[in-house]
Amino acid sequence: MRRHRNIKTVLLQASPVSGELRLRSLTHVAGENKTSAVHKEFGCAFSVDVAECYFSPRLSHERMRIASMVEPNETVVNMFAGVGCFSIVIAKHANPAKVFSIDVNPAAMQLMQENIRLNMVYGKVIPLLGDSKEIINSRLQWVADRVLMPLPEKALEYLPCALSALKASGGWIHYYGLEHSTKTESPTEKVKLKVAEKLDALGVDFEVPFVRVVRSTGPNWFQLAVDVHVM
Numbered sequence: 001m002r003r004h005r006n007i008k009t010v011l012l013q014a015s016p017v018s019g020e021l022r023l024r025s026l027t028h029v030a031g032e033n034k035t036s037a038v039h040k041e042f043g044c045a046f047s048v049d050v051a052e053c054y055f056s057p058r059l060s061h062e063r064m065r066i067a068s069m070v071e072p073n074e075t076v077v078n079m080f081a082g083v084g085c086f087s088i089v090i091a092k093h094a095n096p097a098k099v100f101s102i103d104v105n106p107a108a109m110q111l112m113q114e115n116i117r118l119n120m121v122y123g124k125v126i127p128l129l130g131d132s133k134e135i136i137n138s139r140l141q142w143v144a145d146r147v148l149m150p151l152p153e154k155a156l157e158y159l160p161c162a163l164s165a166l167k168a169s170g171g172w173i174h175y176y177g178l179e180h181s182t183k184t185e186s187p188t189e190k191v192k193l194k195v196a197e198k199l200d201a202l203g204v205d206f207e208v209p210f211v212r213v214v215r216s217t218g219p220n221w222f223q224l225a226v227d228v229h230v231m
Ligand SMILES: C[S@@+](CC[C@H](N)C(=O)[O-])C[C@H]1O[C@@H](n2cnc3c(N)ncnc32)[C@H](O)[C@@H]1O
Pocket: 020, 021, 022, 053, 054, 055, 056, 059, 079, 080, 081, 082, 083, 084, 085, 086, 102, 103, 104, 105, 108, 130, 131, 132, 133, 150, 151, 152, 154
């Protein structure tokens, strides 16, 4: 804090991210004892509370990568939207018709609404509180050009639901997975095989033009992004 004068609070992450809401325990180390802040990236501002919601600045490159793929007037469904980071970067940097943004955490939903105001993306980012499977089944079937699944722990289970949100003409699914890989294995090949096996079993016509390591999450553990084009 002496060297970096802009730092007001230091917190120690005291547990891994866990549970349905993907939260972590935090211990106050120095400075003001608070857990909320405003994070800025690519001209967007995100009000976050790291004790009550998931947030990671390490996904900023990935958020912009997805936004740069969105074509004008697309309908996007973000199945695990948190405080709205992916959705807001898309709304500000692409020109989508709508980004339906679902999260099951009421605290994340409240911050998402604040972030919609902060970034002036009313009517573009539509916040929806609840389980994404239930919301898609009840009101978002066959509407989307693109579906985001930024929750590796549930992505495989929720893949059939993501498919049901896509338009009958097809579209894109951005799948996020976690893989353990030894030095002789390729995490990108492992995740691609897992997704392909599931889609084959569901009888889907698809291709996977791109897979990347987003970040490492522990020794030999990797978070991966898989872009699936459904025909
Ligand atoms: C890893 S976070 C991703 C958050 C956000 N996309 C981001 O990059 O900041 C996963 C989010 O999914 C939410 N979640 C977990 N299960 C869910 C479900 N069944 N339906 C909707 N949201 C869910 C959690 O509350 C959490 O905010």
